[in-house]
Amino acid sequence: MKRIVFFLLLPLIAQPVIAQEITSSSEFLLRAAFPPALKLSFIQRYKIPFLQGEEPLTQDNNICLVLTAEISPISIDTATEAIWTPVAFFQFITGGTIGSGWNIKLFGNDMYGIGINRSDAESKPEHSGNSFGGLLWKAQIGAALQADLAAVFPGEWNHVVARSYHEINYRGYTAAAKGESWYYENDSGYQGENCNGYNYYGNLLIGYKMPIFLNMVALLAEADLYLYDTPGRAKWGDDIIRWTYSLILNFTVTKNIDIAVLTQFWTRRNFIEPNWKDLYYRNRTVNTSNPTHLEFYRIGIAMIYRL
DSSP: OHHHHHHHHHHHHHSOOOSSOOEEEEEEEEEEEETTEEEEEEEEEEEEEOSOOSSTTTTTOEEEEEEEEEEETTEEEEEEEEEEEEETTEEEEEEEEEEEEOEEEETTEEEESEEEEEEOTTSOEEEEOOTTOSOEEEEEEEEEEEEEGGGTSOOTTOEEEEEEEEEEEEEEETTOOTTOEEEEGGGGGSTTOBOSEEEEEEEEEEEEEOSSSEEEEEEEEEEEEEOSOOTTGGGTTTTSOEEEEEEEEEEEOSSSEEEEEEEEEEEEEOBSOTTGGGSOGGGOOBOTTSOEEEEEEEEEEEEEEEO
């Protein structure tokens, strides 16, 4: 995957950059949620004018390089991303992440930053591994289509926006053997149901931007799907798309501070066993006649502070 990312970027690197000013920006992003979750990110962006034209669709063409450092109560990681905008409505995106984690007990509950997830003798989940017992890495390639009604019908109240993003990524945990499951960042409810391999992620956002304190209302649908082939995976629903739906309210507090409030729902699998929560996930049996249901996920807050 790293070689694929390199060769895809090579034609861009080889082209001359138009002699215009490279701009940069920095920001802190604090994300919190209930049920409890917390992560702090520092994000540095560099926007490089690239293959710009004189037409409205190409006059802002650029490559944006994004460097991110993140920390949560149970993990730390760094990420890089390159976003190429060859035309106003399309973006091509590549990037990678590397990090690790540690394990703590919080409010009487075990929080697994990283480690192997396996079945014990009683068919229950068992965590194996020490803090910083390995590295988690990820590489992805994606593309996005985006539109703004105000580009066709100018006006500060005409910003009906839409964006659809799709990516293929590979995630790997260095301490996991082929087919072994692992935890990372407590896994938001799908605890430990990860394996080294390819995955699909996609989302669709539709929103309305306004020139007032509440500057955007949006709906976001996200889809995750494991693409790797685990033997017998249909039994526990490993091949089912996991959906998350969010209502987003974004507020502009000052020119440097934005706060977004998210109300999220997600799909959960229906299992046949009455005691399915006590079982290791591969020992569960999904109800094929009614495989999923929708339930409340969490309330989240994201605050951006621009330096």
